[in-house]
Amino acid sequence: MTITLLLIAVLATVAGVWLLRQGIATKPWLETGVAEEARTPPIPAAKIGLAVFIAVATTLMVLLLSAYSIRREMADWSPPPRPLLLWANTAVLVVASVALHAAVRAVRAGDREGTGNALLAGGVAGLVFVAGQLLAWRQLAQAGYLPAGNPADAFFYLITAVHGLHVLGGLVALGRVGATLRRGARMERLRLGVELCAAYWHFLLLAWLVLFATLAFSPSFDWLVALCTAPFR
CATH class of the missing domain: 1.20.120.80 (Cytochrome c oxidase, subunit III, four-helix bundle)
Structure with missing residues (x-):
């Protein structure tokens, strides 16, 4: 469980850094430029959707690996x-x-x-x-x-x-x-x-x-x- 929580925390950190690099934290209303540009979302919804999907897929992978690590400690394990x-x-x-x-x-x-x-x-x-x-x-x-x-x-x-x-x-x-x-x-x-x-x-x-x-x-x-x-x- 500790490993799972740690890996999920690492995933959240990586995802947060990636979203920041994509511009999710920008404030377009404070930037100079035409009004039309200010109304443009700083990051496409598709990129946010992909980030969420990757987060879910990574969580599934972490859970599988955690179960794998726990189960292989039992006596009947024969890879x-x-x-x-x-x-x-x-x-x-x-x-x-x-x-x-x-x-x-x-x-x-x-x-x-x-x-x-x-x-x-x-x-x-x-x-x-x-x-x-x-x-x-x-x-x-x-x-x-x-x-x-x-x-x-x-x-x-x-x-x-x-x-x-x-x-x-x-x-x-x-x-x-x-x-x-x-x-x-x-x-x-x-x-x-x-x-x-x-x-x-x-x-x-x-x-x-x-x-x-x-x-x-x-x-x-x-x-x-x-x-x-x-x-x-």
């Missing part, structure tokens, strides 16, 4: 082998994140073709990641490691499935932005959508790195518990 394919899948997700970063740079420069190519590369990499995860599941299932076999097996499938669903959501968002691009929308209109997609895919990469490190190496959080509880001893 399955980690398919080497997971390393390749991680590299593919890095490629997707880099591609979306390139898409942001392209759309800000007004490069329509570059934006389209980067979005396509990110989408393909995302699809490859999902296919790779399904293949990793198949390898484990063929080796006899099924969700009903052991609590560790069940946690592996649950954690990777939750992350996979978030990746599928990111692919849907990418598809919508790509469709808007193909319809010939202005680059100014595309910019917000591309930036939101990139931010979400960066979050997906960060979340997967944490989840993968936990699943692959089973790090001990005893030191963190001791650090957090030390002031109350």
